[in-house]
Amino acid sequence: MEPQKKESLNFIEQMIEKDLKEGKYPVIHTRFPPEPNGYLHIGHAKSVCLNFGLAAKYNGKCNLRFDDTNPEKEETEYVESIKKDIQWLGFAWDEREYYASDYFDQLYEFAVALIKKGAAYVCDLSQEEFNALKGTPTVPGKESPYRNRPVEENLQLFGEMKAGKYKNGEKVLRAKIDMSSPNMHMRDPILYRIKHMPHHRTGDTWCIYPTYDFAHGQSDSMEGITHSLCTLEFEVHRPLYNWLISQLEIYPSQQTEFARLNLSYTIVSKRNLRELVEQNHVSGWDDPRMPTLSGIRRRGYPPVAIRRFADTIGVARRNGLTDVAVLEHAVREELNRTAPRVFGILDPVKLIITNWPEGKTETMQAINNPEDEQAGTREMPFGRELYIDRADFMEDPPSPKKWFRLGPDREVRLKYAYIIRCTGFKKDADGNVAEIYAEYDPQTRSGQDTSGKKVKGTLGWVSVADAVTRAEIRLYDRLFRTENLGEIEDDFKNHLNPHSLEINSQAVLEPSLREAKAGDMFQFERIGYFRVDEDSTPDRLVLNRTITLRDTWAK
Ligand code: ATP
Ligand code: MG
Numbered sequence: 001m002e003p004q005k006k007e008s009l010n011f012i013e014q015m016i017e018k019d020l021k022e023g024k025y026p027v028i029h030t031r032f033p034p035e036p037n038g039y040l041h042i043g044h045a046k047s048v049c050l051n052f053g054l055a056a057k058y059n060g061k062c063n064l065r066f067d068d069t070n071p072e073k074e075e076t077e078y079v080e081s082i083k084k085d086i087q088w089l090g091f092a093w094d095e096r097e098y099y100a101s102d103y104f105d106q107l108y109e110f111a112v113a114l115i116k117k118g119a120a121y122v123c124d125l126s127q128e129e130f131n132a133l134k135g136t137p138t139v140p141g142k143e144s145p146y147r148n149r150p151v152e153e154n155l156q157l158f159g160e161m162k163a164g165k166y167k168n169g170e171k172v173l174r175a176k177i178d179m180s181s182p183n184m185h186m187r188d189p190i191l192y193r194i195k196h197m198p199h200h201r202t203g204d205t206w207c208i209y210p211t212y213d214f215a216h217g218q219s220d221s222m223e224g225i226t227h228s229l230c231t232l233e234f235e236v237h238r239p240l241y242n243w244l245i246s247q248l249e250i251y252p253s254q255q256t257e258f259a260r261l262n263l264s265y266t267i268v269s270k271r272n273l274r275e276l277v278e279q280n281h282v283s284g285w286d287d288p289r290m291p292t293l294s295g296i297r298r299r300g301y302p303p304v305a306i307r308r309f310a311d312t313i314g315v316a317r318r319n320g321l322t323d324v325a326v327l328e329h330a331v332r333e334e335l336n337r338t339a340p341r342v343f344g345i346l347d348p349v350k351l352i353i354t355n356w357p358e359g360k361t362e363t364m365q366a367i368n369n370p371e372d373e374q375a376g377t378r379e380m381p382f383g384r385e386l387y388i389d390r391a392d393f394m395e396d397p398p399s400p401k402k403w404f405r406l407g408p409d410r411e412v413r414l415k416y417a418y419i420i421r422c423t424g425f426k427k428d429a430d431g432n433v434a435e436i437y438a439e440y441d442p443q444t445r446s447g448q449d450t451s452g453k454k455v456k457g458t459l460g461w462v463s464v465a466d467a468v469t470r471a472e473i474r475l476y477d478r479l480f481r482t483e484n485l486g487e488i489e490d491d492f493k494n495h496l497n498p499h500s501l502e503i504n505s506q507a508v509l510e511p512s513l514r515e516a517k518a519g520d521m522f523q524f525e526r527i528g529y530f531r532v533d534e535d536s537t538p539d540r541l542v543l544n545r546t547i548t549l550r551d552t553w554a555k
Contacts, residue, residue: 028060036078038270039285039292046261049310052091059436062091071199085293104228122157133158140180217241231260258315291477300531300546305334343460343510348387355439356384364416385464404457412457419444473504
């Protein structure tokens, strides 16, 4: 099923079409502005798809801009991962790769311009004094005693801050707006702070750094961004951004807010995800259980499924909770079309065809993907000893109407091969079924069946002599067991799903898997989708379960 074409425009598209029609902008220009302090997650993917997607749809441009104003948490590793992830999602920024840190000189000049027009001042309050004066949303703040410093003194002090004369926290530069504003962000917000700390790109050049609020809007303006799209929490920052733009008399980018993606059973916060990595709850940022794009990629989610998911959920003006099943559905839909089918047996038990001559092998033709004619067929060796899945056999099955699979005296088809009848089984000392015996009907070879027999059950199988047995199957499940992690009051780590990873080392796989290499995707018939992991070695094939065939969480 192809996703339905959306007829109606979302509110951002409506705004853009109106702006274009009225000639407000000849072309639109958006940007995706990550802070390089962690890996991108599925929430960021929504913003990436939105910003790059709108630019593509309306023949505009989208910049990649790293908002790297805070040297404390930012690293080159994150810059590289972010670029890789955006490319993987299928978007290109061409030569438009920008860094807020490239604007530090210009931002400094903007700050000086504000000082000169009496719109900014150097403030010496300590953190405690600052907090004591700032008020609360309902109680107006009080003015700093340094608020009315003369321009000349401010210029000198700000120059000295830049020159490294003061210690961290000794002084800040603040905008001079309104300490009684009901909007806390307008109560003389901080524009610059002192941090004697090297920056991942500017090194030791600076010891004062602009705040995010001072850098963001000005960066948009300098790049000529027409539509600056951000998540709802920045709505209250917009009056400050507009104030700065009008004081500086620079190009006014137009900010519009949309609801961030919150996904059930999923954490979308870099800070929390970092905690999982640092405390070893997962194997790294790219652990296949992580909602990071690198984790999702390793898990086997195709990028097109993520783009379709972003399209399906659209954009809204109110925060909500999106069901992770919507994402999983998009993944299944895509993999159903594209992933070749193979036989993989997670819990194998031996099936011996007692009327099959010892040593004889026949070659069966298996269809690679019934959803894709181009995918062709492959050959599967069939012999006297096979593996089937333990779950496909019952010693004492209920009526044939309720149990189509194998049991004593029951008939099933071995897919792409013969119909067999179970003639008995043997148990081991612990009482587990160790071997199952059956006879095949030579008249029933798939594609040449002259028997007229009808059976309801069809089982997967793998020839014992040819099976790939050196597999490690990592059965991943959702990382959290709580649906709405936005509503919990205790530590989010209490909500980890203890069964999010189970390792299966007993599985047997059909021989074609011998050729598999990292990144290959498969559907194990009737079981789920799997991706060959980079941890694979010549001696050990590691497969990540991307997703089960059906939603096992649905109520
Ligand atoms: P986090 O809270 O995970 O640290 P962030 O907003 O601090 O996220 P940024 O690097 O600043 O991370 O985000 C880059 C862009 O991605 C911003 O425009 C931000 O609004 C957007 N974004 C972040 N999280 C989401 C989300 N859950 N849904 C939609 N957009 C998001
Ligand atoms: Mg942020």
